[in-house]
Amino acid sequence: MEFSVKKSDLLKEIDLAQGVVEKKATIPILSNFLLEAKDGHIHLSATDLELGLLSNCPAKVKKEGAGTVPARRLVDIVRSLPEADIKVRVLENQWIELKCERSSFKLVGMARDNFPALPTVPETLATVSGSALATLIKRTSFAVSSEESRYTLNGALLMLKPESATMVATDGHRLSLVEHETTVEELNNELRILVPRKAMGELEKLLAQAGDDAKVQISKDDSHLFFSVGDRVLISRLLTGQFPNYEAVLPKETPRVAELDKETFTGALRRVALLSDERSHAIRLQIDKGRLELFSTSGEYGEANEAIDAEYVGEAMEIGFNFQYVLDFLNVLSEGGRVRLELQDEQSAGQLRPVGEERYRYRYVVMPMRI
Amino acid sequence: MQGGATKQILHVDMDAFYVSVEELENPTLRGKPVIVGADPSGRGVVAAASYEARKFGVHSAQPISKAKQLCPHAVFLRGNYEKYHQYSEIVSGIFGQFTPDVERVSIDEAYLDLTGSERLQGPAISAADRLIRTVKDKTGLNCSIGAATSHVVAKIASDQAKPHGLLYVFPGCEPAFLAPLPVRRMPGIGKVTELELASLGIWTIGDLQALSGDRLSQRFGKYGEWLHSKSLGRDIEAYRYGDETKSISHETTFDRDTADAAELERTISLLSQRVARRLREHGFYARTVGLKVRFAPFRTLTRDVTLDEPTHLDSVIFQNALALFAKTFKPEQKVRLLGVRASNLEHAGFQKNLLEAPQHDREDRLARAADRVRDKFGFDALRLARSLDPASKPRPPRKPQA
Numbered sequence: 001m002e003f004s005v006k007k008s009d010l011l012k013e014i015d016l017a018q019g020v021v022e023k024k025a026t027i028p029i030l031s032n033f034l035l036e037a038k039d040g041h042i043h044l045s046a047t048d049l050e051l052g053l054l055s056n057c058p059a060k061v062k063k064e065g066a067g068t069v070p071a072r073r074l075v076d077i078v079r080s081l082p083e084a085d086i087k088v089r090v091l092e093n094q095w096i097e098l099k100c101e102r103s104s105f106k107l108v109g110m111a112r113d114n115f116p117a118l119p120t121v122p123e124t125l126a127t128v129s130g131s132a133l134a135t136l137i138k139r140t141s142f143a144v145s146s147e148e149s150r151y152t153l154n155g156a157l158l159m160l161k162p163e164s165a166t167m168v169a170t171d172g173h174r175l176s177l178v179e180h181e182t183t184v185e186e187l188n189n190e191l192r193i194l195v196p197r198k199a200m201g202e203l204e205k206l207l208a209q210a211g212d213d214a215k216v217q218i219s220k221d222d223s224h225l226f227f228s229v230g231d232r233v234l235i236s237r238l239l240t241g242q243f244p245n246y247e248a249v250l251p252k253e254t255p256r257v258a259e260l261d262k263e264t265f266t267g268a269l270r271r272v273a274l275l276s277d278e279r280s281h282a283i284r285l286q287i288d289k290g291r292l293e294l295f296s297t298s299g300e301y302g303e304a305n306e307a308i309d310a311e312y313v314g315e316a317m318e319i320g321f322n323f324q325y326v327l328d329f330l331n332v333l334s335e336g337g338r339v340r341l342e343l344q345d346e347q348s349a350g351q352l353r354p355v356g357e358e359r360y361r362y363r364y365v366v367m368p369m370r371i
Numbered sequence: 372m373q374g375g376a377t378k379q380i381l382h383v384d385m386d387a388f389y390v391s392v393e394e395l396e397n398p399t400l401r402g403k404p405v406i407v408g409a410d411p412s413g414r415g416v417v418a419a420a421s422y423e424a425r426k427f428g429v430h431s432a433q434p435i436s437k438a439k440q441l442c443p444h445a446v447f448l449r450g451n452y453e454k455y456h457q458y459s460e461i462v463s464g465i466f467g468q469f470t471p472d473v474e475r476v477s478i479d480e481a482y483l484d485l486t487g488s489e490r491l492q493g494p495a496i497s498a499a500d501r502l503i504r505t506v507k508d509k510t511g512l513n514c515s516i517g518a519a520t521s522h523v524v525a526k527i528a529s530d531q532a533k534p535h536g537l538l539y540v541f542p543g544c545e546p547a548f549l550a551p552l553p554v555r556r557m558p559g560i561g562k563v564t565e566l567e568l569a570s571l572g573i574w575t576i577g578d579l580q581a582l583s584g585d586r587l588s589q590r591f592g593k594y595g596e597w598l599h600s601k602s603l604g605r606d607i608e609a610y611r612y613g614d615e616t617k618s619i620s621h622e623t624t625f626d627r628d629t630a631d632a633a634e635l636e637r638t639i640s641l642l643s644q645r646v647a648r649r650l651r652e653h654g655f656y657a658r659t660v661g662l663k664v665r666f667a668p669f670r671t672l673t674r675d676v677t678l679d680e681p682t683h684l685d686s687v688i689f690q691n692a693l694a695l696f697a698k699t700f701k702p703e704q705k706v707r708l709l710g711v712r713a714s715n716l717e718h719a720g721f722q723k724n725l726l727e728a729p730q731h732d733r734e735d736r737l738a739r740a741a742d743r744v745r746d747k748f749g750f751d752a753l754r755l756a757r758s759l760d761p762a763s764k765p766r767p768p769r770k771p772q773a
Contacts, residue, residue: 170726172679172724172725172726172727173722173723173724174725175725244726249725249728249729280721280722322722347723349725349728365725366725367724367725367728370656
């Protein structure tokens, strides 16, 4: 294998791919990228056996072939090089040589046959708008459970219909649900898939690179999910298992509704949270006609409170929440605007929603704390 | 609360408290053997004895008839508990002048945490000395103090200092101070454990120190870890034995040792219901569920599991206790005793679970309804079927309590 490639072209691809490379070097070949030179392109593969990424970039191929190269080292080296052409070539015993202007590197590669074969992309089942999918992911990924024992909560449920895309995630304490009216192409029926947390993160990066007009083609086989964005393909192991019946926990009646200015609420919450209990993160919300007051108490450091205006005409009530859960929701909304806090009673789940967002129906359900 | 700072704990124990109060009120009692307790001709016990009476072998919790035998010429008093409380309050007020962090263990005993108050109170040893003098000046009562870097060492030190003494254990000298003492001196080691330890050739706290924590855990479970830390003079916050209510537990010893899985499960169900009921009664939620199993040859295991969401529900406690049991039970081993324990108690302030909320709310309402029935008709009026013996006939419910 021998080729030359523009530094910026190569860096863009390996930078994206390094999130997929295995961090713990338990299987040495997985800390490597597989590079294949053919048809005027470098084809790049990376995998940690959970996720895989295929991508490519244009190159001047002098001699077709393949080789593997330590991923971290390659990223560090390419990043440090000047903006110029990089010449790459495989030497004997899997050594890889890199030359750029007056610098020269020799990296220890491994036999390409050791690199696991990634599955081939099957037929597309659905095509969705990249920016819509990015918003769905941004607004749900923080609510995905990171507790490995709760296997089926380690991902978000993506439900596609010809005219809508919906994503929902929960960690058992809060639930984030976004429905978006959008045309899903090539889909006749309904498609439900569990997208693992790590895949959501990598997909978010791919979509950010791809720009607003990008389309995502989704497909799956018996054990993998495939997301194709332009020339790049993210492959994820399929999460098996039943996602909980989330519809059963969506609040049905929320007679008490307060409307709040989002930025004012966020600011007050951040300040009052500074003296919340360090372990429980509990804050108390008191709503009464026209106002919402936030309280916190830390046994160790003291207490805080702040009152803000609220559009509220219901009965007075008090409820406790983990402030972080509320803040997680506020942080993913776009700047400005208003939010609705919809409550039933102090023991039942509360619901938060942005006001007047037409394209997305966003519901965030949080279980209160017992205070 | 200062992270990293060496703790300074005082354990203050009033000397022969009840008797001393009686002597203050009636000075003619001084120097005489005085015993406060039940009617000496009845079946009650000794509540307190003066040092003069103790010379004859009288001690508290002894049957009063035995005390009468040992020391027939003693002055027997029935005790004036209201008076004792008044004195106890005065003494508490004095503690409060030394530190806000006072943990009263009983009417005549308290821990004072002086950590971080050195600038205000001077070194712990001089503060302790001042405390003994102040108590004497203000009330006329004697007390003894153990001062150390942990609750357990302070407690043992005050015991060694009695009567009317002060013993300060220098930081770092805790293991050396404890080593020569018999294991029984350690609060939390009772007669049963003492025997069990003796069978392993462990007589002194020093013998315990010599054993690795792992070996003790193998033999005694979590209690083994506790023993190891305490033998070195360290407090374990999460697992206090013998201190005040940090847990609610029920246990039962079988009439005959049994390996009958169905019977054992029934028992765990029953114990879980009793524990859950008491949790609800006291407004507690438990984050940790524990199981205690004593096998026929007196080998005791304790196992704990920490829950995602604290609970006071019969079903949650039962499921977790049962899961712990399944891990320890071997059909060839007969069980002598089972216990279910709820610890890590929280009054409030925890995150409720969203996905389990509908189920838990239903069970919560059920449990509260069951509690109301039991308030009226007694615990056995309502039981989970899992805890009933299919071979036995149901008993008719009791009449409502007035």
